[in-house]
Amino acid sequence: MIGRAAIEALVPHAGAMCLWDEVLDWDGARIRLRAGTHRAPDHPLRSGGQLRAVHLCEYGAQAMAVHGGLRAQAAGGQARPGMLVALRGVELSVTRIDDLAGALECEAEVLVEAEASQQYGFRILHAGALLAEGRAAVMLGSPQAAG
Structure with missing residues (x-):
């Protein structure tokens, strides 16, 4: 297991x-992570005292970044810098997540990969129930920018 630091x-x-708080497992194609950060009262994405389910897209994007860093x-x-450029097929089954007890878990996998x-x-x-799913595309910066 890989921790927060x-x-x-x-x-x-x-x-x-x-x-994300920890990586549960990963390989070259996929990653599985866990977090309890959605319950933090000072979560940086909260507004109006709530953390909305749409922010699960950021959790998904950060899972990609962690996977890229590990690979x-x-x-x-060192991973090349990336910029999230598209979200597709996103489906949310709740409206907010700050009121959920217990950890969130994410499964992310590479679908398509090109040079850039x-x-x-x-x-x-x-707790085993699907909250969100979708696809995210990232454009990668030049290899020189990573060093």
């Missing part, structure tokens, strides 16, 4: 904006 070292998200690290390098882009599918669950 190691995750923060892999992604550009720091402090409260780093949404790059395993290859002896990636597309992942993600699913976010709570």
Whole structure:
């Protein structure tokens, strides 16, 4: 298992904006993570005292970033910077998530990969129930920008 400090070292998200607490398992094609950050009263994405389900898309995008960081690290390098450019097929089964007891879990997998882009599918669950699923596309920066 990979903890929060190691995750923060892999992604550009720091402090409260780093949404995942631990990596449960991963390989070259997929990753599974867990977090309890959705319950934090000072969550940076909260508004009006609530954390809305649409923010699960950010959880999915950050799962992609963690996976990219782990893959790059395993290859002896550093992940290239990326920019989320599209969300597709997103389905949400709740309206808010801050009131959910227990951890969120995410399963994300690489669907399409090219030199300058990636597309992942993600699913976010709570207590075995599907909260959100969709696809996210990222454009990758130049390899020189990562170093």
